[in-house]
Amino acid sequence: DTGVSQDPRHKITKRGQNVTFRCDPISEHNRLYWYRQTLGQGPEFLTYFQNEAQLEKSRLLSDRFSAERPKGSFSTLEIQRTEQGDSAMYLCASSLDRVGGETQYFGPGTRLLVL
């Protein structure tokens, strides 16, 4: 049973460049979440998908951020025109959609450094 995987694990980029991260959820999970974690803080919710539908977006997700889950399987998170304030760990999680809720399982994260 493979867990949630994320690629790349680390990314260094220059301010103004675009970056894209990928998340592969646990295979039978229909919900996929993106969180951002800055140094010394807990993860903060960005957005989530149920199958291919993006159901909620946080106000943290500015216009420079876009997330997709085109076939309801893997997801991508793109940041355009990166800023130094985007430096953070980007975490992906997945879960099953069941009555009563279900536990979110997290991937190893993508650590982004914007120079």
Added chain:
Amino acid sequence: AQKVTQAQTEISVVEKEDVTLDCVYETRDTTYYLFWYKQPPSGELVFLIRRNSFDEQNEISGRYSWNFQKSTSSFNFTITASQVVDSAVYFCALSETEDKIIFGKGTRLHILP
């Protein structure tokens, strides 16, 4: 509004001591879920426990135990006979809607040999 407070930023104990990590939450909902996650130095968040608001029974899993008290809005986590491998950042978290999770700022736990 929902909020999770972990007042202990950092704790250090000597191996084999017991340690309790505090968590206080705020919510207006009567139905909600509480979680604890562990984040070792590798960075991956490891799920420890999920508890719904209707189940106030305390839980024990090996050296880990959790005390849920709705009267004080607390969901504390105790590690008995701590080990060096328990060193990590521990996050308490709350979910009202069965989707997004709100995390506390975490408690960094150092277990000294």
